[in-house]
Amino acid sequence: MRQTDAVPILGAHVEATGGIHLAFPRAAAMGAEAIQVHPTPPHYWGSPKLDQERVERFRAAFEAAGQPPFFFHAVYLINLAGSDATIRQRSESTLAGYLAAADQLGIDGVIFHTGSHKGAGFEAMLPTILGHLRRVLERADPQRTRLLIENNAGLGGCVGARFEELRAMLDGLQDPRVGVCLDTCHAFASGYEVRTVEGVQQTLDEWERVVGLDRLVAVHCNDSQTGLGSNRDRHANIGQGEIGEEGFRALLHEPRLQRLPFILEVPGFEGKGPDRANLEILRRLAA
Ligand SMILES: [Zn+2]
Ligand SMILES: [Zn+2]
Numbered sequence: 001m002r003q004t005d006a007v008p009i010l011g012a013h014v015e016a017t018g019g020i021h022l023a024f025p026r027a028a029a030m031g032a033e034a035i036q037v038h039p040t041p042p043h044y045w046g047s048p049k050l051d052q053e054r055v056e057r058f059r060a061a062f063e064a065a066g067q068p069p070f071f072f073h074a075v076y077l078i079n080l081a082g083s084d085a086t087i088r089q090r091s092e093s094t095l096a097g098y099l100a101a102a103d104q105l106g107i108d109g110v111i112f113h114t115g116s117h118k119g120a121g122f123e124a125m126l127p128t129i130l131g132h133l134r135r136v137l138e139r140a141d142p143q144r145t146r147l148l149i150e151n152n153a154g155l156g157g158c159v160g161a162r163f164e165e166l167r168a169m170l171d172g173l174q175d176p177r178v179g180v181c182l183d184t185c186h187a188f189a190s191g192y193e194v195r196t197v198e199g200v201q202q203t204l205d206e207w208e209r210v211v212g213l214d215r216l217v218a219v220h221c222n223d224s225q226t227g228l229g230s231n232r233d234r235h236a237n238i239g240q241g242e243i244g245e246e247g248f249r250a251l252l253h254e255p256r257l258q259r260l261p262f263i264l265e266v267p268g269f270e271g272k273g274p275d276r277a278n279l280e281i282l283r284r285l286a287a
Pocket of ligand 2: 183185186233234235
């Protein structure tokens, strides 16, 4: 039987307004044991600007909080797969800045969306994507932090909806500093069944066969407003969407996901983002 100390680490996306170090008291207030932040506004270009004082302030707060799993989510504008070379270069610089900052702070990873090929085709754009990712790793040269590709819901040629595309990027890079984040809402929206114990088992079998478990670093734990295979990226509070409580109970009890950080990116019951109530639902379902 499952050990009580082997459940996933239940966490949340937390506001970083006023300073990244403020994520710790905010996470503690809602009971989150793993943390993700947008260190810069997600709808604008930019990467975190650090100085000695900011790094020290963060590190002191990080250590005082017991060094919980901690991730940056890069800006949403990143697109390494499009036809616009200027946007791709900007994406590469932004991501390199993110990865270097994350490494300086000693956090676990930078989660990002690869972007959309907008119909050009994944295979056709793969060499371009890989070239940018290699340069991101060269420029940032992270020693500890990992670059984490997130699976996608698959609308409009977005890369990484199929597990095979994640595998192709990992294979192309052959770099242990690259890992993957599995978003439950995106997987479901792109056609992977996670509403039942059997569905979760089959989806994880597929993940294990195609992507492998060694590269899985974080789970984005979101219910979905839209149905299986809808390709829409619309997060719902846990149990209020199409995946439902049974699906999350199965995910939380899935042996292959134990000890991984499960990070909420849900709208929240007051519409202000992840909250204590969603974490309590996860805790109840994990019990
Ligand atoms: Zn996500
Ligand atoms: Zn999403």
